[in-house]
Amino acid sequence: MKTADPELMRAINRFNVLDTIRRHGPISRVEISERSELSTTTVSAITASLLDDGLILTRHEGDIRNAAARGRPRVMLELNPDAARVVGAKIAANRMVFAVTNFRGEVLSDLTLPIRVDRQPIAVIADLIEDGVRRCVVDADLSLEDIDSICIGLPGVIEHRTGCVRSSPIFRETDVDFASEMTSRLKVATIVESDAHAITLAHHWFGRARDLDDMVLVSLEQTLGLGVLHAGQLFRGAGGLSHNLGDLVLGVGHSQTVRLATLAGESAILGEHPMDGRFAEAVRLGRGMAHAQALIAAEDNTLIAASARAGEAIGLAVANIVTLFGPPRVVIVGSSLSLGSVFVESIREAYQAAIPPSIRSVAELVFDESVDETWAQGAAVVALCELYESPWGTTGPAPGL
Amino acid sequence: MKTADPELMRAINRFNVLDTIRRHGPISRVEISERSELSTTTVSAITASLLDDGLILTRHEGDIRNAAARGRPRVMLELNPDAARVVGAKIAANRMVFAVTNFRGEVLSDLTLPIRVDRQPIAVIADLIEDGVRRCVVDADLSLEDIDSICIGLPGVIEHRTGCVRSSPIFRETDVDFASEMTSRLKVATIVESDAHAITLAHHWFGRARDLDDMVLVSLEQTLGLGVLHAGQLFRGAGGLSHNLGDLVLGVGHSQTVRLATLAGESAILGEHPMDGRFAEAVRLGRGMAHAQALIAAEDNTLIAASARAGEAIGLAVANIVTLFGPPRVVIVGSSLSLGSVFVESIREAYQAAIPPSIRSVAELVFDESVDETWAQGAAVVALCELYESPWGTTGPAPGL
DNA sequence: TGAATTAATCCGCATTGGGGAAAAATTGGT
DNA sequence: ACCAATTTTTCCCCAATGCGGATTAATTCA
Numbered sequence: 001m002k003t004a005d006p007e008l009m010r011a012i013n014r015f016n017v018l019d020t021i022r023r024h025g026p027i028s029r030v031e032i033s034e035r036s037e038l039s040t041t042t043v044s045a046i047t048a049s050l051l052d053d054g055l056i057l058t059r060h061e062g063d064i065r066n067a068a069a070r071g072r073p074r075v076m077l078e079l080n081p082d083a084a085r086v087v088g089a090k091i092a093a094n095r096m097v098f099a100v101t102n103f104r105g106e107v108l109s110d111l112t113l114p115i116r117v118d119r120q121p122i123a124v125i126a127d128l129i130e131d132g133v134r135r136c137v138v139d140a141d142l143s144l145e146d147i148d149s150i151c152i153g154l155p156g157v158i159e160h161r162t163g164c165v166r167s168s169p170i171f172r173e174t175d176v177d178f179a180s181e182m183t184s185r186l187k188v189a190t191i192v193e194s195d196a197h198a199i200t201l202a203h204h205w206f207g208r209a210r211d212l213d214d215m216v217l218v219s220l221e222q223t224l225g226l227g228v229l230h231a232g233q234l235f236r237g238a239g240g241l242s243h244n245l246g247d248l249v250l251g252v253g254h255s256q257t258v259r260l261a262t263l264a265g266e267s268a269i270l271g272e273h274p275m276d277g278r279f280a281e282a283v284r285l286g287r288g289m290a291h292a293q294a295l296i297a298a299e300d301n302t303l304i305a306a307s308a309r310a311g312e313a314i315g316l317a318v319a320n321i322v323t324l325f326g327p328p329r330v331v332i333v334g335s336s337l338s339l340g341s342v343f344v345e346s347i348r349e350a351y352q353a354a355i356p357p358s359i360r361s362v363a364e365l366v367f368d369e370s371v372d373e374t375w376a377q378g379a380a381v382v383a384l385c386e387l388y389e390s391p392w393g394t395t396g397p398a399p400g401l
Numbered sequence: 402m403k404t405a406d407p408e409l410m411r412a413i414n415r416f417n418v419l420d421t422i423r424r425h426g427p428i429s430r431v432e433i434s435e436r437s438e439l440s441t442t443t444v445s446a447i448t449a450s451l452l453d454d455g456l457i458l459t460r461h462e463g464d465i466r467n468a469a470a471r472g473r474p475r476v477m478l479e480l481n482p483d484a485a486r487v488v489g490a491k492i493a494a495n496r497m498v499f500a501v502t503n504f505r506g507e508v509l510s511d512l513t514l515p516i517r518v519d520r521q522p523i524a525v526i527a528d529l530i531e532d533g534v535r536r537c538v539v540d541a542d543l544s545l546e547d548i549d550s551i552c553i554g555l556p557g558v559i560e561h562r563t564g565c566v567r568s569s570p571i572f573r574e575t576d577v578d579f580a581s582e583m584t585s586r587l588k589v590a591t592i593v594e595s596d597a598h599a600i601t602l603a604h605h606w607f608g609r610a611r612d613l614d615d616m617v618l619v620s621l622e623q624t625l626g627l628g629v630l631h632a633g634q635l636f637r638g639a640g641g642l643s644h645n646l647g648d649l650v651l652g653v654g655h656s657q658t659v660r661l662a663t664l665a666g667e668s669a670i671l672g673e674h675p676m677d678g679r680f681a682e683a684v685r686l687g688r689g690m691a692h693a694q695a696l697i698a699a700e701d702n703t704l705i706a707a708s709a710r711a712g713e714a715i716g717l718a719v720a721n722i723v724t725l726f727g728p729p730r731v732v733i734v735g736s737s738l739s740l741g742s743v744f745v746e747s748i749r750e751a752y753q754a755a756i757p758p759s760i761r762s763v764a765e766l767v768f769d770e771s772v773d774e775t776w777a778q779g780a781a782v783v784a785l786c787e788l789y790e791s792p793w794g795t796t797g798p799a800p801g802l
Numbered sequence: 803t804g805a806a807t808t809a810a811t812c813c814g815c816a817t818t819g820g821g822g823a824a825a826a827a828t829t830g831g832t
Numbered sequence: 833a834c835c836a837a838t839t840t841t842t843c844c845c846c847a848a849t850g851c852g853g854a855t856t857a858a859t860t861c862a
Contacts (some may be wrong), residue, residue, distance in 0.1 A: 003438045004413040005819055006848045012405040013850085030809065037404045039851050044810060071808025072858040157759060167759045174759070214639035226725070230639070237727030238615035238631070239763070247724045247757040249717050251651060257717060257755055316650050316658060323648045324627070324725065326638030354658055356648040358558060358568045358575070362640070406850055407817045414819085431840065440820050445841060472839025473827040 010046075013038060017046045018055065018388060021077055022104070026059055028074030047077060055083045055103070079104045084148040084387055085140075087133050087188075088380030090195055090372060091154050093118040093170050093222050094286030096128065098136035099376035100147075105205055105384055109140035110373045114286065119172050122181070130185050150190040151383035152182060153198035153375060155223035161240035163192040169223055193382045194242030196225025197234055199333055199370060201385065202378030204229055208331045208366050216327040216363075218245065218318060220334030222266045228325060248317055260317055264310040266336060273302050289338035296340055307343040310336070315350025322355060322363045330363050333370045414439060416789060418447045419456065422478055423505070427460055429475035448478060456484045456504070480505050485549040485788055486541075488534050488589075489781030491596055491773060492555050494519040494571050494623050495685075497530065499537035500777035501548075506606055506785055510541035511774045517685070520573050523582070531586050551591040552784035553583060554599035554776060556624035562641040564593040570624055594783045595643030597626025598635050600734055600771060602786065603779025605630055609732045609767050617728040617764075619646065619719060621735030623667045629726060649718055661718055665711035667737060675703070690739035697743055708744040711737070716751025723756060723764045731764050734771045 002008065016036050021027055024035065029047060033040045050056045059076045081102040090097045096117065099110040113132050117125045129152065137144055156168030163179020165171060182190040200217040203209045209217070213232040219225040224245035228235040237243060246261030262268055270288050273279070273295075282291035295303050318330055337344065344367055351365060403409065417437050422428055425436065430448060434441045451457045460477045482503040491498045497518065500511040514533050518526045530553065538545055557569030564580020566572060583591040601618040604610045610618070614633040620626040625646035629636040638644060647662030663669055671689050683692035696704050719731055737744065745768055752766060 003417075003819090004410045006410070006850095007819095009405040009407070009410050009818085009849060012403075016404075028809080040810075041812090041852080042850050045850085048811095069808080070806070070860050072810075074809065230636075235631075237725070238729060239727050241727045241760075243725055243727075244757070247760075248721050249755045251717065257751075259757075316652065320649050320721070321725075324638070324644055324722075326640050326642045326644075328639060350658075354650040356645070356660075359642075359648075404850090407819095408850095410818060410849090429840080441841075442821075442843090443819055446819085449842095470839080471829050471837070473841070475840065 013042065014046050014049070015388060017043060018050060018079075021050075021056055022079050022388075026076035026078040028076055030074060032077070054080055056080055081106060084384070085142060085146050086380045086383040086387070087136060087147055087150045088198065088376045088378065088383060089129060089133065089150070089152045090198065090375035090379055091117065091125070091129065091152060091170060092195075092286070093155075094284075095372070096132050097372040097376040098132045099373055099380055100136050100140040100142065101377060101380040101384070103384070103387075105377065105381050107373065107377055107380075108142075109136055110376060111136040111139060112372060116284075116286075118170055122171065122173060122176055122178075125170065126178075126181055126185060129182065133186060144186065144188060147188050149383040149387055150182070150186060150188050151198070151379040151386075152178070152190065152192050153195035153379040153382070154178075154192060155195050155221065155225065156242075157244050158192055158194045158242045159240055160191070160193055160197075160236055160242065163190075165192060166241070191383060191386060193379065194225060194227070195219065195221075195223075195375060195379075196227045197236075197242055198378035198382050199375050200227025200229060200234065200331075200378070201381040202370070202374050203331050203333075203368070204232075205381050206377070207370065207374065208368050209329060212329055214327050215329045215331060216321055216325055217331045217333065218314070218321070220264070220266075220314065220332065220336035222335075224260060224265060224314075224317075226321065228327075230325075245317060248320075250313060250316060260313055263313040264317075264336075269303075269306045269310050269336065269339070273300070273306065289335045293338050293340045296342055304342055307339045308346045311343045311346025312350040315347040315352075316354045318347065318365070319351050319354035322351075322359065326359065327363055330365050332365060332367050337367055337369050412790070414443065415447050415450070418444060419451060419480075419789060422451075422457055423480050427477035427479040429477055431475065433478070452478075455481055457481055482507065485785070486543060486547050487781045487784040487788070488537060488548055488551045489599065489777045489779065489784060490530060490534065490551070490553045491599065491776035491780060492518065492526070492530065492553060492571060493596075494556075496773070497533050498773040498777040499533045500774055500781055501537050501541040501543065502778060502781040502785070504785070504788075506778065506782050508774065508778055508781075509543075510537055511777060512537040512540060513773060519571055521571075523572065523574060523577060523579075526571065527579075527582050527586060530583065534587060545587065545589060548589050550784040550788055551583070551587060551589050552599070552780040552787075553579070553591065553593050554596035554780040554783070555579075555593060556596050556622065556626065557643075558645050559593055559595045559643045560641055561592075561594055561598075561637055561643065564591075566593060567642070592784060592787060594780065595626060595628070596620065596622075596624075596776060596780075597628045598637075598643055599779035599783050600776050601628025601630060601635065601732075601779070602782045603771070603775050604732050604734075604769070605633075606782050607778070608771065608775065609769050610730060613730055615728050616730045616732060617722055617726055618732045618734065619715070619722070621665070621667075621715065621733065621737035623736075625661060625666060625715075625718075627722065629728075631726075646718060649721075651714055651717060661714055664714040665718075665737075670704075670707045670711045670737065670740070690736045694739050694741045697741055705743055708740045709747045712744045712747025713751040716748040716753075717755050719748065719766070720752050720755035723752075723760065727760065727763055729764060731766050733766060733768050738768055738770050 020032050020035050029043050033043045056077050057080045081104050083103040086101055088099050094116045096113045100108045154168050157166040159166055165176040165178045167174045179190055179192045196219040209215045215229045217227040226243040226245045248260045249257045251257035270283055279291055282288050292303055421433050421436050430444050434444045457478050458481045482505050484504040489500050495517045497514045501509045555569050558567040560567055566577040566579045568575045580591055580593045597620040610616045616630045618628040627644040627646045649661045650658045652658035671684055680692055683689055693704055
């Protein structure tokens with residue numbers, strides 16, 4: 001049970017101020033005071049402390065009020081981009097993507113390695129990731145010592161608190177303590193998170209959900225993932241587990257139960273198609289979805305049917321999720337969107353048919369073909385969130401400079 | 402955004418102390434200090450204030466330590482049962498149940514009115530409820546002026562924050578501001594809540610989830626409801642909405658989508674059976690489920706098949722919910738459980754078949770045929786929780802009783 | 803140059819929780 | 833009966849926080 005002492009009080013207000021500065025760009029103290037409902041005195045004290053710790057910077061230009069404003073001009077405050085650096089990584093079956101970002105989450109360098117890590121031994125995967133992180137850091141003209149935290153986004157069921165990978169399509173083993181593994185290799189605090197959670201935060205910070213504190217994201221890749229943002233925070237299941245949408249079952253009647261993954265996973269869609277050499281090659285290299293779109297454009301009926309069927313199943317699942325969480329927006333991302341309008345429209349239609357009339361107007365569906373770099377950036381944001389919220393858990397100011 | 406001032410700090414600690422006293426029966430200041438990790442000084446100050454406000458009582462007997470304990474004996478503190486009184490109500494299609502409880506949530510009087518309110522005009526339903534509340538209060542030798550708060554539990558989709566009933570099977574209208582209606586009638590602060598949420602809190606305080614701060618409850622009545630307890634608090638959807646399990650869709654393939662309610666709602670199960678006069682009468686009076694069990698015992702194959710089919714659908718839905726929320730326990734309640742073992746075993750089997758192997762061991766299923774009074778008590782607990790004015794509150798279990 | 807205006811800071815106050823000393827209330831032994 | 837030992841509870845004082853009002857700072861306008 002958390003005990004509420006002055007220290008916690010300060011930590012809360014400090015975080016709120018810092019978060020307000022992050023969200024609302026260069027911002028003056030008065031405006032922070034209005035937004036956070038703290039007195040100007042308190043804001044002044046806290047920003048002084050933040051300036052002292054080097055987390056924010058002053059900027060004397062950029063007062064946006066009427067140019068003809070009377071009185072003492074406002075001093076704008078903004079996040080010090082160099083207050084920290086983090087690395088985010090997205091690991092998929094056929095590629096790894098890395099991004100180094102500054103304290104604001106802006107990408108300093110990124111790196112894509114089109115390597116199939118699928119089912120390699122843990123040590124091999126860890127080796128490859130370690131290498132990628134190091135190279136990406138060097139690309140940003142930095143050294144590993146400059147990195148404050150690392151977050152690795154993986155598909156599958158991840159236990160965020162412990163950094164344990166319960167199960168992932170790219171690991172042969174289950175229950176892997178991957179956070180410890182990478183931390184000891186890189187000598188930098190490394191956390192492990194579901195890739196769906198990473199892209200969820202990316203959309204909250206920079207993407208299609210900037211304006212919302214509640215939303216749901218569905219990621220359609222090899223694995224079907226889910227991210228739920230609730231009151232501005234990632235909602236993690238009871239054990240801190242991430243969700244795995246692919247494990248949802250559809251079906252009715254005797255033994256007609258089907259897992260969503262077997263209907264709508266990447267391999268399920270492509271698997272139904274008799275592949276010629278070029279298509280098979282494309283799939284093996286992870287460009288299967290883009291190639292499939294070309295086939296669909298050429299009116300390949302097998303693929304069109306598979307896409308429609310998959311979209312239908314996903315539409316149903318999304319409707320159920322909206323029924324449960326009631327979010328104002330559902331962001332749908334992932335490589336499967338490359339299948340194009342047949343797929344997307346199929347999702348929309350099934351969703352409209354399945355959503356109960358009483359909440360039909362609650363949620364809007366938004367599709368976004370996020371590029372890989374965004375996923376890695378999202379992982380970096382997860383790492384940044386930990387840094388921001390460190391005052392909640394552990395005492396003491398964030399890593400100064 | 403909540404601003405953290407000393408007042409909030411005090412409110413948090415005060416609530417924690419009060420909650421600790423409620424949970425752990427008569428308890429000494431030292432033990433509160435240990436459990437809450439507050440200093441004895443602070444605990445003393447807060448308990449003094451609580452005593453001053455009449456919320457708790459001292460008791461000089463009952464020190465459970467070794468009878469041969471040296472030193473000053475502990476003074477035990479406990480909730481003052483008379484610090485407040487609330488009324489809880491459960492409104493179902495064919496009956497209304499009321500309970501007056503004290504500050505501890507102990508039932509002082511209860512009243513069941515086997516009246517069918519189904520689809521009556523709002524004013525009629527409100528009249529009946531008003532009457533029931535008044536009678537139940539009188540039964541407890543109290544007057545309405547002694548009542549501090551009232552909570553009415555209804556099936557359907559309820560917006561807790563505003564007290565608006567978005568849709569309910571017992572209302573003809575939608576979007577009814579029922580909280581205002583009842584508050585103005587009774588002149589006592591009245592809140593409206595989903596009946597599933599009410600029974601969820603009842604099980605958290607007194608029932609099958611006393612030991613847990615995370616769990617999921619599924620209620621199988623005329624309406625299929627869901628309650629999610631997360632970190633000791635009811636998890637409400639983004640808009641403060643309650644969930645409606647019956648709106649979930651099962652199904653795969655073209656236009657085979659079926660809503661859970663049409664498969665597993667009470668009327669769906671009973672509706673398939675060709676009713677003779679006595680059965681129809683029983684159903685009309687709300688004893689349909691009990692009667693159905695008798696028919697099942699007599700090997701009525703139509704009903705057995707319907708029960709099995711319904712159980713199957715529910716088992717699937719429960720598996721999906723566990724996949725999403727990962728709770729350590731699922732409590733299943735509701736009148737449909739009267740159908741007996743055919744139904745229950747069917748749920749269990751379908752659940753086992755549908756739950757992904759990786760999380761098969763996460764959750765246990767618990768069935769509980771909660772009596773109606775418990776539902777009303779749960780509504781009272783909802784009202785008590787508001788009184789406790791939990792600022793961030795984990796309103797947890799009371800092991801005693 | 804001075805008045806008006808707005809932003810940021812300084813000073814003092816009330817409140818909080820915590821630590822250590824003191825008081826209170828008991829048991830055990832002589 | 834009395835005193836030492838022990839344990840709980842309270843009392844006193846301190847540091848830290850946020851806030852309100854007064855003060856200072858930095859600008860525009862007349």
